[in-house]
Amino acid sequence: MIVSIFLLVIGAAIVLCLIRLIKGPTATDRAVALDTVTTVTTALLVILALVFKRYIYLDVALVYAVLMFIGSVAIARFLEKGI
Amino acid sequence: MEESLEQILELSLTLLMLGGAVCACVFKDLLNAVIAAAFVSLMAAILFYFLQAPDVAMAEASIGAALTTAIFVIAIKKTKRVEEE
Amino acid sequence: MHIAGMIAIGIGVLFLFLGSFGIVRLPDVYNRLQAGTKCTTFGCLFAVLGVGIVEPAWFWKALLVSLFVLLTNPISNHALGRAAKKSGVPLWDGSVVDKSRDFPSYANTEKL
Amino acid sequence: MVERIFKKSTTRVRIFLYLFILLTLVWMALTSTLHWQELTAGVLISFILSLFLSKSYVGLGLPTPTVKTLSFLLIYIASLFKEIIKANIDVAYRVVHPKMPIRPGIVVVKTELKQDLAKLMLANSITLTPGTFTLDIAGDKLLIHWINVSTQDEEKATQAIALKFEKHLKRVFS
Numbered sequence: 001m002i003v004s005i006f007l008l009v010i011g012a013a014i015v016l017c018l019i020r021l022i023k024g025p026t027a028t029d030r031a032v033a034l035d036t037v038t039t040v041t042t043a044l045l046v047i048l049a050l051v052f053k054r055y056i057y058l059d060v061a062l063v064y065a066v067l068m069f070i071g072s073v074a075i076a077r078f079l080e081k082g083i
Numbered sequence: 084m085e086e087s088l089e090q091i092l093e094l095s096l097t098l099l100m101l102g103g104a105v106c107a108c109v110f111k112d113l114l115n116a117v118i119a120a121a122f123v124s125l126m127a128a129i130l131f132y133f134l135q136a137p138d139v140a141m142a143e144a145s146i147g148a149a150l151t152t153a154i155f156v157i158a159i160k161k162t163k164r165v166e167e168e
Numbered sequence: 169m170h171i172a173g174m175i176a177i178g179i180g181v182l183f184l185f186l187g188s189f190g191i192v193r194l195p196d197v198y199n200r201l202q203a204g205t206k207c208t209t210f211g212c213l214f215a216v217l218g219v220g221i222v223e224p225a226w227f228w229k230a231l232l233v234s235l236f237v238l239l240t241n242p243i244s245n246h247a248l249g250r251a252a253k254k255s256g257v258p259l260w261d262g263s264v265v266d267k268s269r270d271f272p273s274y275a276n277t278e279k280l
Numbered sequence: 281m282v283e284r285i286f287k288k289s290t291t292r293v294r295i296f297l298y299l300f301i302l303l304t305l306v307w308m309a310l311t312s313t314l315h316w317q318e319l320t321a322g323v324l325i326s327f328i329l330s331l332f333l334s335k336s337y338v339g340l341g342l343p344t345p346t347v348k349t350l351s352f353l354l355i356y357i358a359s360l361f362k363e364i365i366k367a368n369i370d371v372a373y374r375v376v377h378p379k380m381p382i383r384p385g386i387v388v389v390k391t392e393l394k395q396d397l398a399k400l401m402l403a404n405s406i407t408l409t410p411g412t413f414t415l416d417i418a419g420d421k422l423l424i425h426w427i428n429v430s431t432q433d434e435e436k437a438t439q440a441i442a443l444k445f446e447k448h449l450k451r452v453f454s
Binding site: 002006009010012013014016017019020026028029031032033035036039040042043046047049050055058061062065066068069072073075076077079080 | 174177178180181182184185187188189191192197200201204208209211212215216219222223225226229230232233236237240241243244245247248250251252254255257
C-alpha cells in the first residue's frame, strides 16, 4: 500500500523533470533535466524490483547507474566546444 | 500491488513518452531533439520493465540512452546544429 | 526491519521529489545543478539502501548500486556545469559575484 | 641497491594484495552467493586483473595502502556523510521556502593538495556538501559556484569551503 504512494511521488518527480525539459531556455537546462531524470529512474527501478520481488531486476538498475553517465558526458563535451 | 494502480502507472508512463516524442519532433535545435529522444528511450525502458521483460529493458537502457546519444552527438558535430526551415 | 527500510525509502523518495521541484523552481542553470546533484544523489542512495534493508539478501548488490551512483553522479553533473560556463550561459541577475575572470581559461568568455 | 629493490617489491606486493582483496569483495557483492564455483571464478579473475592493475597503480603515483591510510579514509568518509545530510536539509529548505533565500555567485578557492586523485576527491566532496558546486579545476585553484555567498575574499572562502576536507585528505595522501 505505502509502496504505491512512493511510486506516485516518483511519477510526479518525472513529470516535473519533463516540464523543465520542455521549458528550459538553453540546451544545458535540458541536459540537467535529463541527468536528474536518469537518477530518479534508477531509484524507481530498484523500488519496482522490490514490488515484483525479483532479485534479477536489480541488474538492470546496475547497468543504468553505470552507463547513463556516458550520455551526459558526451553532451557536455559537445557543449564545451560547440556554440 | 493492485491491478488499477499498475494500469494507471503504465498509462501515465505512456503519456510521458508521448510528450517526449512530440518534443523531439518539434525542437529546431538538434541537440535538444537528441536529449528529448534520450528521454523517450528512458521511458521505453521503464515500460519494458513493467511488462516483465528485464533483458529487453537492459538492452534498451544501454543502447537506446547511452550509445545512441553519443552517436547522435558525434553526428551533429560533423554536420550542423540548428535545423532550417 | 521492514518498517525501518520503508522509512528509509520514504526519506529517499521525498528528497528525489524535492530535487525535481528545485529543478523546476530555481532561476538559473547553476542553481538547478546544485539541487539536481545533491538531492538526487542523496535520495537515490537512501532509496536503494532502504530496499537493501527490507530484503536483507539483496543488501550487497544494493550497496554496489548506491556506490556507483555516488561515484558517477557528481562527475557527470560537474561536466555539465563546466560545459555551461564554457559555452557562456549567463548567471542569474540576482547573482552577487562572478570571479571567473580571474581564472586563466575563462579570460576570454563573454561577461555575465 | 638490493635493499632498494626489496623495498620496492614489498610495496608492490602490498598493493597487489589490497587490489586482490578489493576485487574479490566486489565480485562477491555482485554474485551474492558463497557457492564454490562462483568463488573460484572470482578469485581467478581478480588474481589476473590485480596482476595487471598493480603495475599501472604504481605508475599513477597513488599512495601505498596501509592500515593507517585506510583508517584515515574511513574517518574522511564518515565526515563526508555527515556533511551530505546537512547539505540536503539546507538545499531542501532553500527550495521549499516561498521566498527562496539564495545569493548565488562564483568564487575562487585555493587548495594545497598535489595529487590528481586527491584533487578529484576534494572536488567531488565539495560538490556534495552544503551549497557549493565545483565548476572547474586548474592547477591549485578551484572555481566554485556558491548558493549563499557570505564572503568574497579568497582566503576566507577557502577556510569556509575546502579546509574541513583538506585536512582529512592530506593525512590520507601524505
